[in-house]
Amino acid sequence: MMFGQNRQEIRQVYFDVWAKSHSGQPLSELEKHIAHIIELHPEYHLLFNQPENIHQDYFVEAGDTNPFLHMGLHLALHEQIQTDRPSGIREIYRQLLVIKQDQHHCDHLMMDCLAESIWQAQRDGIPPSEETYLNALKQLLS
Numbered sequence: 389m390m391f392g393q394n395r396q397e398i399r400q401v402y403f404d405v406w407a408k409s410h411s412g413q414p415l416s417e418l419e420k421h422i423a424h425i426i427e428l429h430p431e432y433h434l435l436f437n438q439p440e441n442i443h444q445d446y447f448v449e450a451g452d453t454n455p456f457l458h459m460g461l462h463l464a465l466h467e468q469i470q471t472d473r474p475s476g477i478r479e480i481y482r483q484l485l486v487i488k489q490d491q492h493h494c495d496h497l498m499m500d501c502l503a504e505s506i507w508q509a510q511r512d513g514i515p516p517s518e519e520t521y522l523n524a525l526k527q528l529l530s
Contacts, residue, residue: 389400395456395472396442396443398456398460398528399442399456400442401422402422402426402436402456402459403436403439403456405419405422405423405426406423406436406437407427407436408423409410409423409426421463421466422463424468425459425462425463428458428462428492429458429459431455432455432459433457458499461499461502461503462495462499464494464502465495465498465499466494466501468502474518474521474522476522477522477525479525480498480522481494481498481527482524482527483529484498484528484529487529497524497528498528501521501524501525503526504524505520505524506518506523507518
């Protein structure tokens with residue numbers, strides 16, 4: 389459902405989940421997770437009430453935050469934590485939750501590390517380094 393390369397199809401999943409969650413339709417487990425992430429971000433709610441936004445471009449150079457990338461990072465992070473891949477990420481998350489006492493804030497701190505790891509790999513034309521990523525996450529604990 390979420391694992392395609394077509395930007396519009398991936399974005400449509402978010403719009404569909406938003407519509408289903410507000411019309412009382414049953415949601416799959418993944419859809420429940422997506423709906424929860426959208427609920428955590430009231431700044432995106434208006435976006436999902438306007439279907440034409442599916443085509444919106446976002447430019448970091450202009451200070452834009454891409455809500456679809458942001459929510460995708462939430463999903464990716466929680467999949468990593470659930471599967472403990474890379475090995476040790478679940479324990480880092482647990483420890484960070486104890487320190488910060490705010491799950492959403494912890495998610496965002498860790499997502500910054502994930503995004504940086506992906507960006508560096510793309511910049512350098514190499515696969516992301518789990519070791520570098522885990523080291524960045526461990527720095528959040530100090």
